[in-house]
Amino acid sequence: MLTAHTASGKQVVLTRQMSPASLRDWRKNETFHCPQCKEQVLLKVGEIVIPHFSHQQQTNCRDSFSEGESPTHLLGKTQLYELFTAHQLPTVLEPFLPDIKQRPDLLVTWQTQQVPIEFQCSTIPISHVNERNAGYRMLAMLPIWILVTPRAIQSSSASVLTHRFSRFQQHFIRHIDSVASEQLSIFLTYNPEKQQFHYLSHFIHLRGTQFAVCHSVMRMKHQTVPFAVPAAPSSAEIQELARHYLTARRKYLRSVIGYNQRGIHHRFLRACYEMRIQPIQLPAWIGVPTFGQEAFTESDSEWQLLLIAAMRQTRRTQFQLDAGVLHSFVKTFEGDSVKQLDACKHYVDFLRQRRIDIYRMDQFSGGDFVPGILAGRFLAMHARN
Ligand SMILES: [Zn+2]
Numbered sequence: 001m002l003t004a005h006t007a008s009g010k011q012v013v014l015t016r017q018m019s020p021a022s023l024r025d026w027r028k029n030e031t032f033h034c035p036q037c038k039e040q041v042l043l044k045v046g047e048i049v050i051p052h053f054s055h056q057q058q059t060n061c062r063d064s065f066s067e068g069e070s071p072t073h074l075l076g077k078t079q080l081y082e083l084f085t086a087h088q089l090p091t092v093l094e095p096f097l098p099d100i101k102q103r104p105d106l107l108v109t110w111q112t113q114q115v116p117i118e119f120q121c122s123t124i125p126i127s128h129v130n131e132r133n134a135g136y137r138m139l140a141m142l143p144i145w146i147l148v149t150p151r152a153i154q155s156s157s158a159s160v161l162t163h164r165f166s167r168f169q170q171h172f173i174r175h176i177d178s179v180a181s182e183q184l185s186i187f188l189t190y191n192p193e194k195q196q197f198h199y200l201s202h203f204i205h206l207r208g209t210q211f212a213v214c215h216s217v218m219r220m221k222h223q224t225v226p227f228a229v230p231a232a233p234s235s236a237e238i239q240e241l242a243r244h245y246l247t248a249r250r251k252y253l254r255s256v257i258g259y260n261q262r263g264i265h266h267r268f269l270r271a272c273y274e275m276r277i278q279p280i281q282l283p284a285w286i287g288v289p290t291f292g293q294e295a296f297t298e299s300d301s302e303w304q305l306l307l308i309a310a311m312r313q314t315r316r317t318q319f320q321l322d323a324g325v326l327h328s329f330v331k332t333f334e335g336d337s338v339k340q341l342d343a344c345k346h347y348v349d350f351l352r353q354r355r356i357d358i359y360r361m362d363q364f365s366g367g368d369f370v371p372g373i374l375a376g377r378f379l380a381m382h383a384r385n
Pocket residue numbers: 034035036037038039055061062
């Protein structure tokens with residue numbers, strides 16, 4: 001932790017303005033105490049970890065300082081503290097909120113609101129995150145969680161990348177409302193070693209927990225308060241997102257043949273067989289990133305082909321579609337069926353607009369709808385800007 005009380009009860013906040021030498025001198029003549037349990041704590045001034053206070057070994061007090069003493073966490077916490085104070089915002093480091101018995105890393109006063117900031121370096125149970133959020137909600141506070149930048153992204157300078165989001169990471173994707181039916185999704189991370197924020201945004205679901213995303217880096221000294229929001233992707237970035245999407249699509253369609261050889265029952269393959277088409281030869285209008293596609297964990301190629309199969313069973317076209325078909329279709333998938341239904345409707349809209357003949361698998365086999373669809377999704381999302 002970075003805060004303590006002196007013997008006379010004065011609060012101490014360790015900042016980087018205090019030199020190690022002066023801190024070493026100070027601790028010769030002063031004792032420091034935990035603000036929580038009042039036990040004496042040690043002021044540690046070393047080479048690797050930034051100066052910090054630490055309890056003696058045997059203590060029950062660790063609970064409210066939940067993160068332990070990881071060097072990355074301490075460093076990030078102090079840098080974020082400096083960021084908010086540099087913006088002249090009243091900021092308290094490690095404040096104890098007695099009503100909910102919680103201690104956010106920072107509490108920033110923004111206009112009339114108090115905003116807890118949590119810099120999260122370790123993976124903790126999602127239930128603990130929800131409990132802390134529930135506590136803040138009781139105080140009418142809306143916390144901001146900043147995760148430490150995942151290792152795979154730390155050294156990346158790519159403006160578009162494919163990333164597998166753990167369930168824990170997915171929990172911290174923020175959704176910002178926009179005028180479009182799609183929200184802007186942002187995954188905000190901070191890397192204290194390089195003093196920079198890494199943003200992942202404009203999520204395009206690929207398959208399972210994989211997404212193609214825009215990636216932008218912002219140096220701490222350029223960060224604003226409230227935090228900057230990523231801009232709309234450039235047309236080059238949209239092309240790049242499309243390339244990642246199509247690579248993943250091709251990879252999936254190539255790999256799926258392998259399921260058959262291993263004798264795995266797979267309804268996608270069965271549908272391909274019934275339509276007399278090889279997975280890799282699917283027309284370009286099956287496997288497209290229409291609105292809401294992330295409601296399915298399956299690849300777009302898979303759920304969209306199965307939807308085409310379900311529609312063909314009724315011997316109707318997308319123009320004569322009965323809503324009941326979609327309702328029973330989404331029931332065969334795991335996940336949020338309301339959102340899946342929405343995704344299906346957007347896909348059917350796409351089939352209507354392009355006047356696709358869903359009984360002709362040989363049409364548009366060379367066409368590529370992806371860049372145009374992605375441009376449309378993001379254009380609408382950023383329409384207000
Ligand atoms: Zn304590």
